[in-house]
Amino acid sequence: MAVSTPTRRGWDSGIPTVLRPLVRAYLFGYASAAGPRLLTLFLQHVARHRRNKQQTTTASDAQPDDPFLAGLRRILLRPLSLKSFPTACAVLIGGTTFLELPVKSLLDRYGWTISDIARRRLSRWLASFIAAWLSLRLLQSKQTPSFTDIEHGPDGRPRTVRYAGRTLDLTFLAVTRALDVVVGELWRRRRIRREAAGRWTGFERAASRLADPAVFALSSGLIMWTWIYRPSRLPRAYNKWIGSAAAVDARLITALQRCRDGTLLYGKDTGQAPLLGSMCADYGWPAAWGDPARSLPFPCEMVHMGCGPSCEYHALSRLARSFRWAMMTYLPLSLLLAARSGNRGNSIQALRRALTSAARSSAFLGAFIALFYYGVCLARTRLGPRLLGGHPAERCQRIDGGLCVGAGCALCGWSILLENPGRRKDIALFVAPRAMATLFPRRYTPEKQWREALTFAASAAVVVAAFAENRASVRGVAGGVLSWVFRE
Template structure:
């Protein structure tokens, strides 16, 4: 039975915006949420950098004004104020959020009236859904164009003219909003796919033909999406790092804790610059690594050592791949706890659960175990392909070690991509250590980033309408679904949009 919400719970949940007219509440919520999203991470990064610089200055016993500067030499107060003010720009993300939500609410009623006059044969439900979709589509198109209209240096180049006397021309590129578009596309595909699968499940359960295989597919879809997406991201991080955002590259590098010379060696093996059994002038790359770690110099020479030993991948943990995996797990677990534990403590302090400290410790330990297992599986997958299974596969000519050319060709293929591919295939299945509720959020988080790896970060401005069309259509699907069936928009996004769009 439906019951009205109590007067005691409503003010605490939405008391801050009760004085705002109901028609404007979604717009205000959207703007404030967008402002917090645009400002919060930047302020946190600025604060952490400021604290770190002050600590370094105190350790060096230097009482200078540089302690108050940011990494770019700007005073802390000026950088702080600049972050707050830049988010108020009319072409910024908060304005985009307000325009998207406000435009949808503003256009829905006129479109509904227009449809009721021109499409009288449609049912009221169909007219309502079509008007909502069209309103969201138009608002999404216009609001994204607002974001795209802002020119930034990273998407602007100066090209020389065709003739010697022609002045240089400024060339603008599209792609600045690609991550946002892929996020919307991923969410729309999840909504559509989830609804179709749900209807199939109801039909087959009613007919008594629902199978265990279909139940397994339901359970494993989110882990499979995460594993596929994270594997693609790791492949891109090694071979096509320019396809990933700089901050993403930096974070993966910190988590992987790998010597960059190893990454360069794998890249050159794939590009054919390092060739086993031949002197191509690449020995100094890993030769310098041998000198740093105290290994024999010939280990780094691909003309003499085929392949370079797996101990070099272990970076000082000894020759055993299994001991290296164990060492990787504990080192990565400790690194992850430094990140996850403070966040878990903050969330636990705001919750009403019993024993919040124990809950925070368990949550941080579980998330840290997931990340540590992810890193460990990636490295051990590389070792499996290089040392344990790859050399013995018949398709690679395994078992024939008498022919040096055969051996060089075999390990060229392994180090040219197969070993990295094995790590990419294994690492993402660490998601099974997380509980089911977290799996769907994490799968939907990494999927658009994996899709972004398939596209260039910049592309011709003339093709920008395709991105705008994809974003508008996808956003219209998600917004319509939130209004009709909020539970179908999974994860935190469904809750956030339901709160923002509610009256």
């Protein structure tokens, strides 16, 4: 007699089928909102514990308002509010699920004479559009201190001014995903037609392979340009992380900014000599190096910050230092993932894969930083002076006023070619929304919120509708999340 194996029941098997996508979307939103903050809180707690390890404590020293417990309580409870990201996720997915049938019924009754397939697609898109609009408006209705200022009116009295824009990152994420879906589908259809006609060329095959690296190179270059010249258009955490990775003296960044806005002029005494003069004193360089009236241009050795005059040696030094810095982050994560997903029989192979993955990602990040700095040096001393004519002071002003930074931005992103091909699309799609956000102000007046809601709703509807039609059309992490949310 054959013995049937009991079917494994999922954690959500007790939830009605129609409600499962809504519940999963809420849990995903809660994990996204609380998870990173919990990790940060834990790391801060461990660091604080290590600092206080030498101090003698007793059980009576513990207070009920311990900062760790207070922070834990705040992180766990804040996402439970109505105007929160988990609720918005539930409204988006749940609304799409529940509104599709009523919208389809309305189209059947009052819609145009269209095919059943077109009516189904349109009803799905409209349902997703309405749900996405409501979910973003829910988030926009929440007021936060960072988007509230106290200003003085014409009569001198203070007044509260509220700004919008706290949901811009989410909107740009939806826009880039929608563009990826649309462009990917158009390119797929073109490839099918061209291959059927035997006209698919090597150039088109190369374009397919280099599309994601090109998106990353363009996006990361734009982000680096913004980090130097318009840092206020990047999130504070992003600015801080790039500053830690770049490990650059802030006085150099300020000098580049002043070269671009005309405050610092080569060949003229505009009172800017003390800026880099203090850096010369700190590093033991001649004081004339930091004076733009006498130094045309500042020696590249100042950019190298103690690595000597060779631009090539400085680039290699940056590669080595950045590789070590990145390995301290990537290696523990890779080992943790290997321990979680691997089995004991394949422990050696899992360890090897973890080391390879960490080394490859670290080489990518190290090369990114090294290429940026070497691009700056190429424009300043290697190629720029030979390609540009004119008066030396004007030439140096043009180079340090933007050309050198532009060269570094153009080169750095191509380090993505060192990364695993399977991860390139995820990295490119992660960076692209942040690059798009640099083109717009971080805050705007509330009267224009409907424009952002319209953009988000249309983009999110494209992604959800395309996923329902062809799951492979939504790539990367977004496709994986939607697959988990809508799985049977």
